[in-house]
Amino acid sequence: xxxxxxxxxxxxxxxxxxxxxxxxxxxxxxxxxxxxxxxxxxxxxxxxxxxxxxxxxxxxxxxxxxxxxxxxxxxxxxxxxxxxxxxxxxxxxxxxxxxxxxxxxxxxxxxxxxxxxxxxxxxxxxxxxxxxxxxxxxxxxxxxxxxxxxxxxxxxxxxxxxxxxxxxxxxxxxxxxxxxxxxxxxxxxxxxxxxxxxxxxxxxxxxxxxxxxxxxxxxxxxxxxxxxxxxxxxxxxxxxxxxxxxxxxxxxxxxxxxxxxxxxxxxxxxxxxxxxxxxxxxxxxxxxxxxxxxxxxxxxxxxxxxxxxxxxxxxxxxxxxxxxxxxxxxxxxxxxxxxxxxxxxxxxxxxxxxxxxxxxxxxxxxxxxxxxxxxxxxxxxxxxxxxxxxxxxxxxxxxxxxxxxxxxxxxxxxxxxxxxxxxxxxxxxxxxxxxxxxxxxxxxxxxxxxxxxxxxxxxxxxxxxxxxxxxxxxxxxxxxxxxxxxxxxxxxxxxxxxxxxxxxxxxxxxxxxxxxxxxxxxxxxxxxxxxxxxxxxxxxxxxxxxxxxxxxxxxxxxxxxxxxxxxxxxxxxxxxxxxxxxxxxxxxxxxxxxxxxxxxxxxxxxxxxxxxxxxxxxxxxxxxxxxxxxxxxxxxxxxxxxxxxxxx
Amino acid sequence: xxxxxxxxxxxxxxxxxxxxxxxxxxxxxxxxxxxxxxxxxxxxxxxxxxxxxxxxxxxxxxxxxxxxxxxxxxxxxxxxxxxxxxxxxxxxxxxxxxxxxxxxxxxxxxxxxxxxxxxxxxxxxxxxxxxxxxxxxxxxxxxxxxxxxxxxxxxxxxxxxxxxxxxxxxxxxxxxxxxxxxxxxxxxxxxxxxxxxxxxxxxxxxxxxxxxxxxxxxxxxxxxxxxxxxxxxxxxxxxxxxxxxxxxx
Numbered sequence: 001x002x003x004x005x006x007x008x009x010x011x012x013x014x015x016x017x018x019x020x021x022x023x024x025x026x027x028x029x030x031x032x033x034x035x036x037x038x039x040x041x042x043x044x045x046x047x048x049x050x051x052x053x054x055x056x057x058x059x060x061x062x063x064x065x066x067x068x069x070x071x072x073x074x075x076x077x078x079x080x081x082x083x084x085x086x087x088x089x090x091x092x093x094x095x096x097x098x099x100x101x102x103x104x105x106x107x108x109x110x111x112x113x114x115x116x117x118x119x120x121x122x123x124x125x126x127x128x129x130x131x132x133x134x135x136x137x138x139x140x141x142x143x144x145x146x147x148x149x150x151x152x153x154x155x156x157x158x159x160x161x162x163x164x165x166x167x168x169x170x171x172x173x174x175x176x177x178x179x180x181x182x183x184x185x186x187x188x189x190x191x192x193x194x195x196x197x198x199x200x201x202x203x204x205x206x207x208x209x210x211x212x213x214x215x216x217x218x219x220x221x222x223x224x225x226x227x228x229x230x231x232x233x234x235x236x237x238x239x240x241x242x243x244x245x246x247x248x249x250x251x252x253x254x255x256x257x258x259x260x261x262x263x264x265x266x267x268x269x270x271x272x273x274x275x276x277x278x279x280x281x282x283x284x285x286x287x288x289x290x291x292x293x294x295x296x297x298x299x300x301x302x303x304x305x306x307x308x309x310x311x312x313x314x315x316x317x318x319x320x321x322x323x324x325x326x327x328x329x330x331x332x333x334x335x336x337x338x339x340x341x342x343x344x345x346x347x348x349x350x351x352x353x354x355x356x357x358x359x360x361x362x363x364x365x366x367x368x369x370x371x372x373x374x375x376x377x378x379x380x381x382x383x384x385x386x387x388x389x390x391x392x393x394x395x396x397x398x399x400x401x402x403x404x405x406x407x408x409x410x411x412x413x414x415x416x417x418x419x420x421x422x423x424x425x426x427x428x429x430x431x432x433x434x435x436x437x438x439x440x441x442x443x444x445x446x447x448x449x450x451x452x453x454x455x456x457x458x459x460x461x462x463x464x465x466x467x468x469x470x471x472x473x474x475x476x477x478x479x480x481x482x483x484x485x486x487x488x489x490x491x492x493x494x495x496x497x498x499x500x501x502x503x504x505x506x507x508x509x510x511x512x513x514x515x516x517x518x519x520x521x522x523x524x525x526x527x528x529x530x531x532x533x534x535x536x537x538x539x540x541x542x543x544x545x546x547x548x549x550x551x552x553x554x555x556x557x558x559x560x561x562x563x564x565x566x567x568x569x570x571x572x573x574x575x576x577x578x579x580x581x582x583x584x585x586x587x588x589x590x591x592x593x594x595x596x597x598x599x600x601x602x603x604x605x606x607x608x609x610x611x612x613x614x615x616x617x618x619x620x621x622x623x624x625x626x627x628x629x630x631x632x633x634x635x636x637x638x639x640x641x642x643x644x645x646x647x648x
Numbered sequence: 649x650x651x652x653x654x655x656x657x658x659x660x661x662x663x664x665x666x667x668x669x670x671x672x673x674x675x676x677x678x679x680x681x682x683x684x685x686x687x688x689x690x691x692x693x694x695x696x697x698x699x700x701x702x703x704x705x706x707x708x709x710x711x712x713x714x715x716x717x718x719x720x721x722x723x724x725x726x727x728x729x730x731x732x733x734x735x736x737x738x739x740x741x742x743x744x745x746x747x748x749x750x751x752x753x754x755x756x757x758x759x760x761x762x763x764x765x766x767x768x769x770x771x772x773x774x775x776x777x778x779x780x781x782x783x784x785x786x787x788x789x790x791x792x793x794x795x796x797x798x799x800x801x802x803x804x805x806x807x808x809x810x811x812x813x814x815x816x817x818x819x820x821x822x823x824x825x826x827x828x829x830x831x832x833x834x835x836x837x838x839x840x841x842x843x844x845x846x847x848x849x850x851x852x853x854x855x856x857x858x859x860x861x862x863x864x865x866x867x868x869x870x871x872x873x874x875x876x877x878x879x880x881x882x883x884x885x886x887x888x889x890x891x892x893x894x895x896x897x
Contacts, residue, residue, distance in 0.1 A: 057781070060781070061780075061781040064780045064781060075705060075711075075713065076703060076713065076763070076764060076765070077712075077764065077765070077767065077768050077808065078768075079712070079768070079771075079808055080705060080706075080711040080712055080713050080808075082705070082706060082711070084706065084710055084711050085706045085708050085710050085711065094787070096788070132782075132784070134787045135784040135785065135786055135787045136779070136781060136782075136784045138784065138787040138790075138837070139777065139779035139783070139784035139785065139837055140776075140777050140779050140784075140837070141777045141779075141800070141831065141832050141835050141837050141838050143797055143800040143801040143804050143831065143835070144797070145797070145801075146791075146792055146794050146797040147794065148794050149791060150791025150792050150793050150794065150797075151788055151791055152787060152788065168801060168804075169801065171710065171805065173710075174710055174805075174807070175801075175804055178804065181771070182771060182775060182776035182777070183776060183779070183780075183781075185768065185771045185772040185775065185776055186772070186776045186778065188768075188772050189772035189773065197765070197768075220757055247708075249705040249706045249707070249711060250704060250705055250706075250707060251705050252705075283676075283678040284676055284678060284679075286676060286678075286679045286683045286686070286687065287683070288680070288682070288683050288686055288707065289707045291707075291708050292708075390708070390709065390732070393709075393726075393728060393732050393734070394680075394732070394734070396678075396734070396736060459781045460781070460782075463781070506694065508690050508693045508694065510686070510690060511690075552693060552694065552696075553693075554692075554693055554696060554697065554698055554699065555698055559659075559660065559758075560660070560701055560757060560758040560761065562699065562701055563693060563699055
């Protein structure tokens with residue numbers, strides 16, 4: 001039986017989501033959830049893996065509630081988690097602009113933006129909580145942009161027609177993360193959080209069907225240790241680095257969620273990846289990562305390419321009537337602010353037509369000449385100054401004088417561990433929050449919604465729902481290293497690292513990462529086909545086989561060894577990539593960021609097949625390279641009725 | 649481009665370190681400095697040698713992980729983070745010295761990687777506003793004058809990389825500490841803890857073994873985020889004010 005011969009198992013249902021009117025469900029769930037007596041909370045230990053917006057806010061809040069939190073991050077400080085790099089902003093349905101925004105509209109925009117592949121209950125809760133997040137962050141001292149009257153400023157983002165994005169210049173992620181990090185720091189000082197920086201989770205410990213701890217490696221000494229708890233929360237981020245080149249941080253990785261998947265947590269919609277339209281094009285083979293330019297640039301910048309193929313004149317020598325402002329032309333009502341998936345695909349299309357600009361023709365212009373004329377250079381500087389500086393530093397071109405060149409790049413993964421309304425995975429006691437789960441963005445995430453979801457999960461959702469689990473299922477007795485399951489997990493981890501160190505082949509971890517990444521970009525990137533995906537599925541096991549024959553990792557496991565860290569992450573990419581391709585192959589429709597060339601409308605837009613695919617695909621692991629089992633969660637739309645998305 | 653690199657190699661915290669010399673060829677001016685080091689490391693791995701360890705993560709100039717002293721300057725010749733430094737800032741044939749942050753409060757872990765956890769402990773001492781989740785008033789309940797919000801933001805831009813300490817002849821952490829003190833102390837939300845914050849953070853800073861400040865200004869010159877030197881003066885003022893106010897209590 002080959003990998004593609006997957007079987008379809010029992011459907012999966014979100015049993016925790018209450019029924020009734022969508023706007024009452026969260027209240028209802030919070031009331032029905034059992035509480036843990038405050039005096040008993042310190043007897044419960046919760047492990048949190050990751051310190052980004054989701055993990056940082058969850059750790060701080062759980063500790064404030066009285067739980068004993070043991071928290072991990074691979075970075076040298078919790079303040080450096082990759083949420084820090086988010087630039088543009090955070091959505092909230094405050095309606096401070098009086099422009100017709102509401103919780104219901106944010107809910108509607110998010111379900112529609114996700115191309116009808118997200119759960120209504122979750123998304124509505126997200127929209128409700130959005131307003132509390134802004135209050136919370138302001139109280140922490142997050143320096144959001146303000147108007148002269150002292151009130152908060154907002155801006156617009158792609159896929160919506162209201163101005164609901166709160167921001168802190170181009171560093172919103174950093175400022176929100178520092179807010180969470182500071183709250184976390186307060187709890188560390190109070191002794192409520194035991195923080196382990198430079199420590200990476202390498203396996204999950206599941207005893208009697210419940211998550212009871214993790215195996216983790218101290219990245220300085222190389223020591224492998226076990227940590228036990230009453231519940232484990234994964235806030236380890238997305239898996240975009242499977243593509244090698246992405247906007248993710250270099251060390252962001254999929255190991256925590258993939259190891260949990262191998263231990264029984266189902267993985268939902270792995271093929272739903274977001275390709276961000278406004279990134280700086282690559283310059284050569286040495287490229288180690290791609291840099292995003294905030295989508296907020298599309299508010300004032302105009303995207304264009306030459307009308308003629310192969311036009312190599314410099315931008316300023318191409319007259320106005322020989323330029324094609326293709327987004328404004330194809331989507332007159334949303335123009336340059338169409339959702340990310342649509343903007344990315346349109347850029348790919350014009351480049352495929354031979355109208356791309358810059359080296360290799362892999363780029364389109366993002367032009368601020370009109371904005372500078374309209375607003376003045378000073379105003380453009382105030383709004384986008386740091387982004388322009390960053391662009392100039394990387395490309396050595398002055399974007400005030402010549403248009404920026406941009407090209408799509410892998411940015412975010414909507415898929416992730418399957419979770420119910422309580423954010424609990426299919427392993428009782430294992431929760432997944434933030435980008436690590438699959439729940440809120442469907443097949444495409446709207447701009448400025450990742451920060452919103454990370455903080456909603458961490459500050460408000462998980463701290464309410466985890467009580468219910470801990471109250472209903474108190475653990476009897478301690479787990480120790482002597483437990484056979486723990487021994488086995490430790491031995492497996494140790495064996496894997498030893499094997500990596502002992503092969504002594506002739507290829508570096510990076511060379512394998514690059515190879516699988518390029519394969520994924522070609523066949524599981526912006527456009528996917530049946531034949532391409534099958535090619536990738538044939539190739540991935542070969543790369544895996546070659547990896548274990550030819551990998552070379554210098555040094556030992558008992559020291560600071562970055563090559564070993566990297567190689568171990570690549571092991572997991574080589575399995576995850578296969579599942580992503582299979583998911584993309586099985587989903588024989590286009591939706592959001594998943595574009596199957598076989599399924600498009602006559603004018604080239606993504607054509608969904610709601611009759612066949614209005615479900616979340618949750619995959620169950622059955623062994624490396626073995627055909628997984630598919631469990632379908634039917635998606636029901638009671639409020640936002642699926643239509644062909646139209647931004648024209 | 650062809651370059652000669654002289655790199656600080658140190659097996660671990662307890663071992664002695666030394667500069668080692670490497671040649672790298674085929675460097676493109678469009679490479680970032682860290683991509684140039686990636687190239688070197690790929691060669692070292694294939695030769696069976698230990699690659700050069702260095703901290704890095706976002707490679708977008710915001711996470712604050714990267715931390716190299718290049719030709720004697722923290723983050724090198726341009727005013728930016730190491731990851732945003734490109735090889736076009738160098739000439740073919742150059743010899744480049746690469747060292748870790750040099751400060752006794754930042755002990756070396758391996759090669760170019762240092763331990764900056766002292767910064768975390770300074771924040772833990774008081775670099776926060778006590779606002780437990782759920783207790784926040786409506787965001788617009790307290791308007792913040794734009795100049796104050798902008799000033800807070802200017803200080804909040806600190807990425808905690810430690811270049812200020814590495815550049816300081818005394819190994820002082822005044823710019824880092826003052827950036828957080830000022831970020832929170834100029835906001836109305838930070839006012840209730842204004843005194844304890846500055847006193848506790850400065851006390852922790854001293855305890856960590858950072859040097860004293862003689863206002864040489866090297867910190868602000870090296871800061872990739874442009875935290876101004878006046879930040880230190882403001883913190884000193886805050887500290888004096890707090891000392892006197894607390895004494896009166």
